[in-house]
Amino acid sequence: MNRTLWTRLAWVVALLPRNVCVVVLRAYRAVISPLYGNVCRYHPSCSRYALEAIQQYGVVRGSAMGAWRIARCNPWAAGGIDDVRERGRPYRLSRFGFVLPPTQPYPQSSGDARRPVLLPQRTRKA
Numbered sequence: 001m002n003r004t005l006w007t008r009l010a011w012v013v014a015l016l017p018r019n020v021c022v023v024v025l026r027a028y029r030a031v032i033s034p035l036y037g038n039v040c041r042y043h044p045s046c047s048r049y050a051l052e053a054i055q056q057y058g059v060v061r062g063s064a065m066g067a068w069r070i071a072r073c074n075p076w077a078a079g080g081i082d083d084v085r086e087r088g089r090p091y092r093l094s095r096f097g098f099v100l101p102p103t104q105p106y107p108q109s110s111g112d113a114r115r116p117v118l119l120p121q122r123t124r125k126a
Contacts, residue, residue: 041079
């Protein structure tokens with residue numbers, strides 16, 4: 001097997017726990033959350049906050065962030081807008097919300113790749 005196949009397989013295995021949590025939270029948001037109605041004091045709702053935190057930070061830290069948000073959601077809380085902080089390098093998301101591996105912004109350069117040569121410009125007529 002070649003290296004790219006192993007890399008893709010490693011990403012699938014590494015992102016599998018996040019994507020399992022995405023399925024569970026999406027099912028909760030589709031089935032159970034509408035029964036409660038709009039009762040959350042914060043925007044986005046606690047389930048949406050947990051979903052975004054898990055997508056960006058992983059299962060352990062994202063679940064802890066979601067649990068802390070639920071603990072803060074009480075009748076004496078002021079509420080308001082409370083978004084998940086953006087990561088420096090966010091992961092890509094599919095339309096459903098699955099976490100996809102990040103893409104390389106630039107192709108890997110080999111040692112003998114030629115760089116473009118900048119030619120001096122003439123500033124005045126000679």
